[in-house]
Amino acid sequence: MYIFTVQTLTQAVKDILEGEFPFVWVRGQISNLSRPVSGHFYFSLKDDDAVLNVVWFKGAQPRQEEGERINPLTGEVESGPALTLEDGLDVLVAGRMNVYPPRGVYQLVAELVQTQGQGELAIAFEALKARLASQGYFAADRKMSVPGNPRRVAVITAPQGAALQDFLRIAEHRGFGAEIRVYPSLVQGDAAPAQIAAALDQVDDDAWAEVVVLIRGGGSIEDLWAFNTEIVADALYRARIPVLTGIGHEVDTTIADFVADLRAATPSHAAQMLWIEREVLQQRVDEFVLALHRSADRFVSTQALQSAAVHQQLVWHSPARRIDGACAELERLNLQIHHARTRFVHTHSQIVEQLTLRLYQAFGPFVVADLSAALERADTALRWAGLRFIQTQEHAVDRVSTALTALDPDAPLARGYALVRDEHGQFVCSCTKVAPGQRLCVRVGDGEFAVEVVP
Template structure:
């Protein structure tokens, strides 16, 4: 396990922080403002939730109060003059610079290189008015914008030839892409004469018909510094450009009219180069990946072709006349063997059936078998005779019983015992009650030996 010293950790943090944030813009409110005799300015930039320590060294300040001397802006390479912004607690500002770690205190801070005040003035109102006017004319419509070619080999750059913007652009271009021809169309990028020169340079690029893409760049600055890119003449030139335009004016927080009209807006001049060309490491990695894919595809192609070739070879072998004869001979031998096994099995099965039948026939023709059959026939005859006699006796008994029952039901049986049957002559029904007849009705009285006619006489 490695044990770090405080210096080791601080140096590591310093390397990471300064590498990741080489130049940034930060917006916030000034607090804890201090101006020691050295002329440096110290304050905290806060947004209410967090604070960032800021150091504004005297050498980075544009000038002092009443100082009208001209100085070179270290960020844009442009000539600037006049007073530096006068900071006060509570002021809302934009602060540009790079991150730094101060080892003695182990604290990180922002080294300010440029500070400008946030606010809405006459220029801001004019900017919004111009923006609305050009938007109504369709200058900002997305459907009119051209696609920016990737990895362009012919690039025209419209900018100040001695500014920091072109230096940053060329520095990034040297380490990206596969090489390109870059032509600089020099122009002022600040001041009253700048809009006409910028528009003329854009028109010259289109007239030459050489470039694949036009890059319009300038370093950061205040709204006044960037005003040339908010003019209608520059917007008209960009709108009429026949060459795709990439606009990288100012820094990420700076948005100009030119940014809206251009086909592609990028945050900074450095980002313009990054937009045009990929990193060479990325290109090399892409080449390696493509090479690997090509090798894999080639191997797969060979495997598929070899597999197909093997399939065709097997198919050709299968269709060969000699192979076909060999297969027929082999099939014939197999069928011959199957037929022999089937014949042997059939013979064996029929032999078993014949042997069983002979055994059964022998048992049937045996003398003891006939004796047994005679005994069974005799026993069955005796049983049949006994059963027949019992059956006949039972039937005779049933007949006698039924005959007696039938005699008892004969209506004439009572006549044998002296009774008579009386029927009503007009209805032919048996008389059962005196109420069934009236005076004068004829009756028939039947006795054992004949019939007597009678008539009902009532008193």
């Protein structure tokens, strides 16, 4: 048998209790409330059958400023009346179980304290949020993009509320004449969820707006509860037009915000998200114009360089240049042939004269006379052979010259033909390409003149 000491038994109980109940919710009524100068709250939480000691340390207490409170499940700061603890108040307390060994007592160390009504709404909020999330209501892939700077905007809100005025004030400054239609609806109370859902369906049926804006000013969790209902969530889920919400203050988050395509912190923020400031837009326009001018300058410069390159290529490869080059080559060949013929005749004449002189010196006049006759015949044959060769080359040059002349685009013009171009400089190759009254340019052998097509 193991015998515990008081300390070991108390520690064992502490380990078991704190391990089994790391965080719990407890409902009960406050009694024996005290708050010493330390700022901690000490009270008992009781029901008909039991009592539980509770300590709420000052560091765990939310800000007690008027108009703010803490959501017990999300931990977010929400607008609403400050909580005032008092004996007899029914509350919902969340915290961790703790054993205090020096006194041998167990107690609940509170983290959050809410009135039971607020606590129940928070529990209902989290339950609906979890269920809708599991059904895909909040999935990012089903959300539509909210257009920027829309021209047609549907606003669902209370027509007399401050939220609408805040939205319209921003829209007037930024909206650039956008058309805004207000679909009136209650935004608080038991009838509000059905009216909000009906307004969303009506906007879809009208199929007019580019975007729907659902807005309401700040309030307590009870004031905003219409936006935490399933009927509104369903209407947002089936909406065919993008929905932007701006509900409450920045710290308020509703089920409608989770289902909507985009959430703004406030009604004014919703307008700011839709339309950019005029100064920013003007700056973007100026930057775009500057970029456009630079792009145009680069394009013109590039086209000018390309045009110059093409022009140079056309000049280099033009028929006229090729003909001029061929004619120059023809002149050169004619000159070479003439010089070759002259050199040929002169050279062979010198050879014949030299041979005649040498024969005469070697064999005497009689033999030379016979050989001279033979040389005369050989010289004549050589001259005729040279002339025939030169004539053959001249005929070849003549054929080349004739072919080049035939390629000259101006040659047909000299024979009475004409080239016809339209006002764009395009050659007219068919009568179907002209129309009555159209002016044309006609080029003939010695110039150009304009004509007009008659019916």
